Amino acid sequence: MMFANVDWPLILEATIDTLLMTGFSLLFTVVIGLPLGVLLFLTSKGQMMQNGPVYQVLSFVVNVLRSVPFLILLIVMIPLTRVLAGTSLGVQGAIPPLVVSAAPFFARLVENVLRELDPGVSEACRAMGANSRQTVLLALVPEATTGIVAAIIVTAIALVGYSAMSGVIGGGGLGDLALRFGYQRYQTDVMVVTVVILVVLVQLLQVFGDRLVAKLTRK
Amino acid sequence: MSHALAGVDLQVAQGQIFGIIGRSGAGKSTLIRMLNLLERPTQGRVLVHGEDITRFSDAQLRAYRQRVGMVFQHFNLLRSRTVLDNVRFPLRLAGLGKDAQTQRAQEVLALVGLSEHAAKYPRQLSGGQQQRVGIARALANRPELLLCDEATSALDPETTQSILRLLLDINQRLGLTIVLITHGMDVIRSVCDRVAVIDAGRIVEQGEVLDVFLHPQHAVTQSLLSESGMDAEGWREMAQGVGGRLYRLSFRGDATVQPMMSRVSRELGVDLSILQGSVGSIKGTPYGQLVVSAQGGSEGLGQLAAALAAHGIECEVLRP
Numbered sequence: 418m419m420f421a422n423v424d425w426p427l428i429l430e431a432t433i434d435t436l437l438m439t440g441f442s443l444l445f446t447v448v449i450g451l452p453l454g455v456l457l458f459l460t461s462k463g464q465m466m467q468n469g470p471v472y473q474v475l476s477f478v479v480n481v482l483r484s485v486p487f488l489i490l491l492i493v494m495i496p497l498t499r500v501l502a503g504t505s506l507g508v509q510g511a512i513p514p515l516v517v518s519a520a521p522f523f524a525r526l527v528e529n530v531l532r533e534l535d536p537g538v539s540e541a542c543r544a545m546g547a548n549s550r551q552t553v554l555l556a557l558v559p560e561a562t563t564g565i566v567a568a569i570i571v572t573a574i575a576l577v578g579y580s581a582m583s584g585v586i587g588g589g590g591l592g593d594l595a596l597r598f599g600y601q602r603y604q605t606d607v608m609v610v611t612v613v614i615l616v617v618l619v620q621l622l623q624v625f626g627d628r629l630v631a632k633l634t635r636k
Numbered sequence: 637m638s639h640a641l642a643g644v645d646l647q648v649a650q651g652q653i654f655g656i657i658g659r660s661g662a663g664k665s666t667l668i669r670m671l672n673l674l675e676r677p678t679q680g681r682v683l684v685h686g687e688d689i690t691r692f693s694d695a696q697l698r699a700y701r702q703r704v705g706m707v708f709q710h711f712n713l714l715r716s717r718t719v720l721d722n723v724r725f726p727l728r729l730a731g732l733g734k735d736a737q738t739q740r741a742q743e744v745l746a747l748v749g750l751s752e753h754a755a756k757y758p759r760q761l762s763g764g765q766q767q768r769v770g771i772a773r774a775l776a777n778r779p780e781l782l783l784c785d786e787a788t789s790a791l792d793p794e795t796t797q798s799i800l801r802l803l804l805d806i807n808q809r810l811g812l813t814i815v816l817i818t819h820g821m822d823v824i825r826s827v828c829d830r831v832a833v834i835d836a837g838r839i840v841e842q843g844e845v846l847d848v849f850l851h852p853q854h855a856v857t858q859s860l861l862s863e864s865g866m867d868a869e870g871w872r873e874m875a876q877g878v879g880g881r882l883y884r885l886s887f888r889g890d891a892t893v894q895p896m897m898s899r900v901s902r903e904l905g906v907d908l909s910i911l912q913g914s915v916g917s918i919k920g921t922p923y924g925q926l927v928v929s930a931q932g933g934s935e936g937l938g939q940l941a942a943a944l945a946a947h948g949i950e951c952e953v954l955r956p
Contacts, residue, residue, distance in 0.1 A: 537712035544672055544783075545726040545773075546701035548694075555725070559716045 454527025530564030570626030655828035705774030764795035880931035906932035
């Protein structure tokens with residue numbers, strides 16, 4: 418019988434957990450990653466706050482965090498996660514490693530979006546007597562909005578995938594379900610259902626994101 | 637170590653339109669950027685009303701830049717903001733209240749003839765209209781000095797003329813000092829009072845536009861002029877097949893429109909034929925320069941130069 422093992426209320430609960438994990442991680446990722454990305458951009462060569470040592474250090478930290486495989490990061494971070502989230506389990510326990518992994522990634526995307534902007538914009542701001550803060554907040558970030566929104570969507574989709582991995586250390590959500598029922602108990606139908614839901618989630622995010630970007634581009 | 641600019645000594649008088657012309661890479665962009673310190677000179681001073689702006693603190697410099705407008709080749713507008721908000725931007729930086737920003741922005745938009753486009757986004761406008769927004773933005777804070785960095789180089793010839801007319805109009809109506817850089821002699825001829833020619837980081841020639849056009853001294857000036865259809869040396873080829881003496885006649889102002897040639901020819905019994913010439917006007921002053929061959933009696937020829945000079949025509953002997 419098809420889907421005999423599927424406990425639908427459990428699936429619903431897991432889906433909500435996945436959405437919560439993705440949503441909260443995304444929120445913190447943007448809150449931390451956006452300023453980090455702006456700082457990376459500003460301190461890089463030829464920019465307003467050009468500062469070699471600061472850029473090198475930031476860039477190094479970002480690269481290190483990005484090169485640690487997420488599964489390893491999950492485990493390595495357990496003590497820190499307990500301090501930050503109070504537990505290393507469940508939705509709460511998954512968020513710190515997700516943020517630590519995604520924020521540097523997002524910061525790089527933001528740095529690149531800003532780098533792609535016409536340098537004439539910051540030149541015009543300087544010529545008009547804007548200081549660095551005004552240039553960033555009133556001109557660069559608004560000009561980069563479309564690119565930043567696209568970067569947020571890319572990051573959100575990456576987070577959906579990563580959040581599934583956190584099931585390995587008891588993170589909850591669809592990945593947890595797929596691992597415990599689909600993999601460890603050989604309940605292929607549960608596996609299939611969770612994968613389908615993940616695919617649908619990612620599709621929805623992408624379609625929504627594309628529409629938003631198109632709307633922002635039109636003006 | 638080589639310098640982008642060296643030994644540059646320029647003075648711009650208030651209310652003037654001062655043009656700096658040179659080929660790409662000559663250093664003109666660096667030079668104009670020193671007037672608001674987007675580029676900082678390693679040596680030397682930049683005096684504005686007697687004050688050395690290179691000694692300004694950051695805050696002083698930002699305040700100074702708010703009083704100096706700048707117009708860019710590629711407009712450098714904020715694409716995410718409407719025309720009105722683009723023009724309000726410098727006013728916001730200057731700390732004006734919201735209503736005052738909007739009111740002033742609408743005033744300058746009216747000045748550049750874009751009132752009905754205030755709610756549009758830059759990409760909905762043509763290049764010429766976008767540059768008008770750039771000019772409105774530069775004028776918003778009532779600057780005394782306007783810097784134009786190749787402001788018309790990205791525009792077609794017709795739009796260029798309309799932007800130049802706008803600059804001239806602003807200069808006359810607001811008494812604004814304008815410094816512009818360009819690689820086109822036509823821009824200089826249309827609007828400038830004075831011109832400096834820059835080559836390889838040095839000013840090779842400067843003076844009143846009319847003087848430089850009629851008597852270009854430096855090879856770079858001469859070649860820039862010949863590219864814009866004012867080839868001062870073009871007569872040489874024609875001269876080989878023509879007999880008689882050769883003169884270069886230069887005249888300006890009233891002399892241009894009087895029938896000097898035929899009068900002198902009649903009075904002295906000399907036949908004149910034109911080998912090369914250009915007649916036009918520079919910023920409202922008519923001027924002309926002709927290369928002529930003169931044939932006739934030696935008495936008439938002997939008096940030719942003096943007769944022309946008496947009518948205000950400079951006469952230079954090219955071939956006796």
